[in-house]
Amino acid sequence: MHNAIEVKDLTKAFGTTIAVDRISFSVQVGEIFGFLGPNGAGKTTTTRMLTGVIPPDGGTATILSHDIGREPVLVKQGFGVVPETSNAYADLTAWQNLMLMGELYGLEHTRAAQRASVLLATLGLLERKDQKVQAYSKGMKQRLILAMALLHKPPLLFLDEPTSGLDVQSAQMILSLLGDLNRNGTTIFLTTHNMEEANRLCHRVGIIRSGKIVAIDAPEKLKAAIDRVHRIEVSFDREMPGEALGRLPGVASAHRTGDKWQITAENSDAVIRSLVKFSQEHSATIVTLNTLAPSLDDVFLRLTQDVSP
Amino acid sequence: MNPAGISEQVQRAWAIAKKDIRIYYFKAPVLIFGVFMPVFLFLAFLMGSRQLPLAFLVSGLVGMTLFFTATAVSPAIFPWEGQAKTLERLASCPVTVEAIVLGDMIASTLFGIAITLITVIIGLALGLSLLHITTLLAAILFAACCFSAIGMLLAVPPTNAPSNIMILSSLVKFPLVFISGIFVPLEQMPSWGLALAVCSPLTYFTDLVRYSFTGVHYFPVIVDFVVLGVCTVIISAGTMCLHQRTMPRRM
Numbered sequence: 001m002h003n004a005i006e007v008k009d010l011t012k013a014f015g016t017t018i019a020v021d022r023i024s025f026s027v028q029v030g031e032i033f034g035f036l037g038p039n040g041a042g043k044t045t046t047t048r049m050l051t052g053v054i055p056p057d058g059g060t061a062t063i064l065s066h067d068i069g070r071e072p073v074l075v076k077q078g079f080g081v082v083p084e085t086s087n088a089y090a091d092l093t094a095w096q097n098l099m100l101m102g103e104l105y106g107l108e109h110t111r112a113a114q115r116a117s118v119l120l121a122t123l124g125l126l127e128r129k130d131q132k133v134q135a136y137s138k139g140m141k142q143r144l145i146l147a148m149a150l151l152h153k154p155p156l157l158f159l160d161e162p163t164s165g166l167d168v169q170s171a172q173m174i175l176s177l178l179g180d181l182n183r184n185g186t187t188i189f190l191t192t193h194n195m196e197e198a199n200r201l202c203h204r205v206g207i208i209r210s211g212k213i214v215a216i217d218a219p220e221k222l223k224a225a226i227d228r229v230h231r232i233e234v235s236f237d238r239e240m241p242g243e244a245l246g247r248l249p250g251v252a253s254a255h256r257t258g259d260k261w262q263i264t265a266e267n268s269d270a271v272i273r274s275l276v277k278f279s280q281e282h283s284a285t286i287v288t289l290n291t292l293a294p295s296l297d298d299v300f301l302r303l304t305q306d307v308s309p
Numbered sequence: 310m311n312p313a314g315i316s317e318q319v320q321r322a323w324a325i326a327k328k329d330i331r332i333y334y335f336k337a338p339v340l341i342f343g344v345f346m347p348v349f350l351f352l353a354f355l356m357g358s359r360q361l362p363l364a365f366l367v368s369g370l371v372g373m374t375l376f377f378t379a380t381a382v383s384p385a386i387f388p389w390e391g392q393a394k395t396l397e398r399l400a401s402c403p404v405t406v407e408a409i410v411l412g413d414m415i416a417s418t419l420f421g422i423a424i425t426l427i428t429v430i431i432g433l434a435l436g437l438s439l440l441h442i443t444t445l446l447a448a449i450l451f452a453a454c455c456f457s458a459i460g461m462l463l464a465v466p467p468t469n470a471p472s473n474i475m476i477l478s479s480l481v482k483f484p485l486v487f488i489s490g491i492f493v494p495l496e497q498m499p500s501w502g503l504a505l506a507v508c509s510p511l512t513y514f515t516d517l518v519r520y521s522f523t524g525v526h527y528f529p530v531i532v533d534f535v536v537l538g539v540c541t542v543i544i545s546a547g548t549m550c551l552h553q554r555t556m557p558r559r560m
Contacts, residue, residue: 083401
């Protein structure tokens with residue numbers, strides 16, 4: 001599988017402040033890549049460099065096999081952008097905004113109109129297509145921006161906080177559409193603060209801190225990597241001997257809290273097997289069994305805590 | 310289709326021009342300002358310069374109208390769009406900075422031509438005869454392109470505050486009007502005034518308009534056209550080059 005985005009030593013400074021410091025990463029075709037980081041970490045600057053809005057001071061970004069610095073128009077023709085702030089023309093209607101995008105991407109009018117109708121219907125905006133955007137709610141504006149980004153059926157989509165501040169209905173509609181797009185082959189570069197969103201959607205996430213990439217991996221691998229000791233919570237339908245529980249293979253410690261046992265272990269799989277066997281040997285039934293793995297929030301906080309306010 | 314090809318980029322510039330006309334030019338205050346501003350300046354000088362013939366003053370009115378209308382809105386488009394973040398939308402689309410500038414120039418050229426034709430009709434309604442209609446139409450076209458390029462040149466400083474640009478714009482535009490033979494015939498200017506007048510593209514347009522209405526001209530007609538053409542090319546190229554440099558600083 002080849003890469004949709006290939007970034008090497010990308011650097012950007014504003015005056016004496018280095019916003020992005022020689023970062024390198026790649027995003028595979030067909031992947032949803034989450035780009036996470038605290039405020040001011042360099043996420044938006046990176047996205048702006050990748051989308052050709054601002055030039056990098058150093059390094060290269062190859063997008064869809066073209067260098068963004070050398071062939072910006074060819075690169076931009078291949079992706080769509082959904083920025084954090086709605087930037088549709090407020091004095092134009094939704095339809096006029098979409099037709100403008102069609103012309104800017106070189107689409108024939110008939111094709112652009114057909115595609116615009118489908119997208120507006122999918123995003124629940126068809127009935128208000130002739131209304132000026134200034135009368136739209138934030139959710140409607142964001143859905144329109146997504147439609148504008150998708151008009152030319154790009155194989156790659158950049159999204160910067162696409163659901164930030166949206167109502168649940170709009171957010172779910174956008175996330176559902178992103179899932180569908182990815183299943184149909186669209187590569188997605190998603191900048192977000194929403195860990196739950198990243199955890200749910202992304203195949204891999206990259207975490208940036210103070211302009212440097214501090215981790216890149218699948219969310220589950222990152223969670224596993226930050227905490228070698230796993231926590232397991234188990235409860236039985238009868239009293240169990242605590243000392244015996246603590247001596248089970250792989251169990252590091254066992255503490256009782258209420259009607260449950262909190263167990264720590266390095267290998268959760270082995271401990272769960274031991275617990276099942278242990279309950280059978282004591283003719284007990286396991287009432288609940290939860291693995292308390294670290295969340296992506298934990299990963300994010302652990303990796304970014306040094307600079308968080 | 311080569312999206313980076315010249316013909317594709319010109320088509321996309323046309324899309325930007327249509328957007329500009331819809332958003333920025335088809336507005337009552339803009340249209341009213343475009344007509345009222347030169348008319349009131351003209352009336353002020355008509356009352357103060359009774360010895361000048363009407364044909365001379367109408368020629369000046371046409372010159373001022375085109376100059377003010379072609380440079381009225383275009384300097385503020387970049388700051389407006391920078392504020393509204395729509396410039397970032399354009400910057401992430403497959404259009405070059407040159408195409409964005411060209412689109413803005415096309416819109417301001419068309420706006421300038423449309424309003425100027427109204428003042429020509431006013432001149433004809435006042436009883437003036439048009440001796441060289443082809444020369445006048447060609448002059449309006451050449452000068453509209455040149456003045457819209459000047460308008461975009463005024464938009465080069467990378468500020469997103471339209472008021473800053475409008476102040477700069479006024480500081481440049483008003484002195485140009487007074488040195489361009491609109492209110493004082495070139496023949497009556499002192500040598501230092503003439504030296505300034507030859508530096509202003511508006512001088513050559515006013516000379517052509519005067520020739521179209523009265524048959525009298527100061528410079529040879531061909532010289533007027535060549536200067537306007539050369540100014541258009543040089544200012545347009547310079548403007549595009551400068552916007553290319555300053556665009557990232559607007560983001």
